[in-house]
Amino acid sequence: MPSFLSCVAPLCRAFRPLAIFNHKTHRQNPLFAALFSSSSRPRSTVSAERSREVIKTKQRRLSVIHDPYLNRGTGFSADERERLCLRGLVPPREQQLEQQIKRVMATYYRQRSNLDKFQYLSLLMDRNTVLFYRILNDYFPELAPIVYTPTVGEACQKFHAIYRRTRGMYFSMDDRNHFRTMVYNWPRPHVDVIVVTDGSRVLALGDLGCNSMNIPIGKLALYVSAAGLNPLRVLPVVLDVGTDNDELRENSLYLGLPKKRLKGQAYLELIDEWISAIRQRWPDVLIQFEDFSSDVANTLLERHRYASAPVFNDDIQSTGCVAVATILSSLRARGKPISAITNETIVCTGAGSAGLGVCHAIVDAMVDAGSSRDEAYSRFYVLDKDGLLGEGATNRVHESAHKFIRSDLEDGMKLEDVVRKVQPSILLGLSGQGGLFTEQIIRDMAKFQKQPVILPMSNPSDASECTASDTFRWTNGRAIFASGSPFNNVTLGDGQLCHSNQANNVYSFPGLGLAVTALRISCVTDSMFLAAAKRIAQLLPDREVQNGLLFPPVKDLRSVSAEVAAAVGMVAVEEGLVREQIDDKLRTDAKAMHAFMHSQMWQPKYSHLVAEQAV
Ligand SMILES: NC(=O)C1=CN([C@@H]2O[C@H](COP(=O)(O)OP(=O)(O)OC[C@H]3O[C@@H](n4cnc5c(N)ncnc54)[C@H](O)[C@@H]3O)[C@@H](O)[C@H]2O)C=CC1
Numbered sequence: 001m002p003s004f005l006s007c008v009a010p011l012c013r014a015f016r017p018l019a020i021f022n023h024k025t026h027r028q029n030p031l032f033a034a035l036f037s038s039s040s041r042p043r044s045t046v047s048a049e050r051s052r053e054v055i056k057t058k059q060r061r062l063s064v065i066h067d068p069y070l071n072r073g074t075g076f077s078a079d080e081r082e083r084l085c086l087r088g089l090v091p092p093r094e095q096q097l098e099q100q101i102k103r104v105m106a107t108y109y110r111q112r113s114n115l116d117k118f119q120y121l122s123l124l125m126d127r128n129t130v131l132f133y134r135i136l137n138d139y140f141p142e143l144a145p146i147v148y149t150p151t152v153g154e155a156c157q158k159f160h161a162i163y164r165r166t167r168g169m170y171f172s173m174d175d176r177n178h179f180r181t182m183v184y185n186w187p188r189p190h191v192d193v194i195v196v197t198d199g200s201r202v203l204a205l206g207d208l209g210c211n212s213m214n215i216p217i218g219k220l221a222l223y224v225s226a227a228g229l230n231p232l233r234v235l236p237v238v239l240d241v242g243t244d245n246d247e248l249r250e251n252s253l254y255l256g257l258p259k260k261r262l263k264g265q266a267y268l269e270l271i272d273e274w275i276s277a278i279r280q281r282w283p284d285v286l287i288q289f290e291d292f293s294s295d296v297a298n299t300l301l302e303r304h305r306y307a308s309a310p311v312f313n314d315d316i317q318s319t320g321c322v323a324v325a326t327i328l329s330s331l332r333a334r335g336k337p338i339s340a341i342t343n344e345t346i347v348c349t350g351a352g353s354a355g356l357g358v359c360h361a362i363v364d365a366m367v368d369a370g371s372s373r374d375e376a377y378s379r380f381y382v383l384d385k386d387g388l389l390g391e392g393a394t395n396r397v398h399e400s401a402h403k404f405i406r407s408d409l410e411d412g413m414k415l416e417d418v419v420r421k422v423q424p425s426i427l428l429g430l431s432g433q434g435g436l437f438t439e440q441i442i443r444d445m446a447k448f449q450k451q452p453v454i455l456p457m458s459n460p461s462d463a464s465e466c467t468a469s470d471t472f473r474w475t476n477g478r479a480i481f482a483s484g485s486p487f488n489n490v491t492l493g494d495g496q497l498c499h500s501n502q503a504n505n506v507y508s509f510p511g512l513g514l515a516v517t518a519l520r521i522s523c524v525t526d527s528m529f530l531a532a533a534k535r536i537a538q539l540l541p542d543r544e545v546q547n548g549l550l551f552p553p554v555k556d557l558r559s560v561s562a563e564v565a566a567a568v569g570m571v572a573v574e575e576g577l578v579r580e581q582i583d584d585k586l587r588t589d590a591k592a593m594h595a596f597m598h599s600q601m602w603q604p605k606y607s608h609l610v611a612e613q614a615v
C-alpha cells in the first residue's frame, strides 16, 4: 500500500514555488486544509487554567528510585516512603530541594574540566529529572555553556570515548524498513517535540556522525529549561546514515555504523520513511531538524515543511529569527526606528544554511518594513570560502543563494576589500571560521560607522569570527556586539562597560516549541519567526538597549520564551493554524495568550507521588 507521504509529497512539492508560506492561499486549498486540520488527539477547550500536578505510579521500591522522573533521591516525603515501599532504601533524613541543590553544586564545582562538568550534569539528568532541571534553571547562565555551546561541541567530539548510557533513539540505515515498528520501542506514549540530527554538520565541527547525539539532547534540555516543555515528552534522535569522518569511522570505539554516508535518493527516502513512522505514532509532534549539512538542510525543509506538519529547521529559521531580533534591537540601540532596517548594508560571511537562512529572514524583515523584495536583496553582500558571491558563483552555491549574487562587484572579492568598498553597517559571521574578522576589518568597520554592528554568530567559541574583547578594544567600545557562543562583558581601560550579547537561536526555538505544543499548531511558518523576532527586539527598555544590551540576559530565557510563544500563538490564530480548541479571549487578547503560555510551562518541582494499585 502506498504510504501517506508517497501520496501527498508529489502534490505538496507542486506548491514549492511559494517559498514564503502564504497561509491564506494554503488555507483555501483543500489539500492543506485537510493536512492541517487532521488530528488524532481528542479535542478539549483550553483556557488559562492549569491543575496542580500529582503523579500516580504503580512502581515500588528500587524501580521508583531508578526512574529519573519519579526519583527524588533524599527528597521523598515520609508518606511517599511508606506508600512506595522506600523505607530503608534511602537515608533516613528527608531533605528539601534546596539542600540537594547545595550538595550537587558543591560536587559540580569540584569537577576539573568543562567536559567533567558536562558528564556530571548528564549523570544527574539520568538520575533525577526534577533536580537536574531545577539546577539548570537556577544556574542557567553558568550551566548553559556546559550543556549547550561551547562544551556540548567537545562532548560530541568525544562522545564515543565518554559514552556511559543511552538517551533518545537511534535510527540507522541498517534499520530501514523497520522504522514503523521501532518507533513503538520508545517507552513513553506522548511526545511533543523531537530534535533530530544526522550529525552531518555539528556546530562548526563538521561531520560527527552518530557522535552528534549530545546536540539533540542539549537542545531539548533547553526546551525544558527555557520554555517549560515537559521533559517526559521530548525525544532526541540521531539518524545514523553513516559518516564521512574517516577518523571516527576507523575508530574501534565509534558507536555509529562504520560506513560512508548515505547520499542522494536513498538518503531522502530514508528521511521520508522516518518522518512517516514518526507521524504514524505521534501525528502532532513538532520535528526540529538540527545540524544537517547545508547540502541537504534546505532540501529537507522544503520537502517536509508543508507535507508533514509541523516541521522546521533550527539552523535556518530560528537562527534567522534571532539575527533579525538582534538587528532590530541594534537599531533601537543606535537611536533609529526599527523600520530603518531597510537602510542597512549587510556583509554576511558564510553562505551555508545558517548564513542564507539569516539573510532570507532579514530580507523578510525588510519587506515587512516597507522595502520591495528586490531592494532588500540589493542591501546584501554575501561571501563564502571563495569570497564574494559574484556572477561566477552561480554554479558553486545553493539556489537559495542566487538572489544574493552581485553583478556590480568582482566574483571572489576578499572580505577586507568588500568591507572597504561597501562600508557595511552590519557584519555577520556564519562561516565557522574562528578569527575571520581581523583587527583591520573591525577597525575599518569602526571608521565607517559610528556604531558598527558586529555579529560573529558561529559556534562553538573557537569558531567565533572575533571575540568580544578584541571587538570592543578595536572599536573603542563603540561596537554593538552579539555572538553565537557566550562571551563575558568587557570593561575597557577607561572603565567603560561593554555588553556582550548572545545571538543564539536558543532565544527563539524553545518559545516556538511551547506555542506549537500548547496550541497544537499544525504548521510552522516564516511569519511566526518574524513576529517572534519583533517581540524579542522590544523586550528591554530604551535605557538598557542604548547601553548595548540588546535583549534580556539568558537567565531570563523563560520569560523571553513566554513572549516568543505568545507572538507565535497570535500569528497561528491569525493564520488559522491552531488545532486546539481555544476560548475567544485567547484568540483576541495578546496578554491572555502570554499568560496562557506561562501557565503551560512545566515547573521543576517535586509533585506529590501517589501510589496506584498494581493490577
Ligand atoms: N548563533 C546561532 O544561533 C547559530 C550559529 N550557527 C553557526 O553558523 C555556522 C555555519 O553553519 P552552516 O551554515 O550550517 O555551515 P556550513 O558549513 O554549511 O556553512 C559555512 C559557510 O561558510 C563559508 N566559509 C568558509 N570559510 C569562509 C571564509 N573564510 N569566508 C567566508 N565564508 C566562508 C562556507 O563556504 C560556507 O558557505 C556554524 O558555525 C554554526 O555553528 C548555526 C546555527 C545557529
Ligand SMILES: CC(=O)C(=O)O
Binding pocket: 149, 202, 203, 204, 291, 314, 315, 458, 459, 484, 504, 505
Ligand atoms: C546554535 C546552533 O544551532 C548551531 O550552532 O548549529
Ligand SMILES: [Mg+2]
Binding pocket: 203, 290, 291, 314, 315
Ligand atoms: Mg544547530
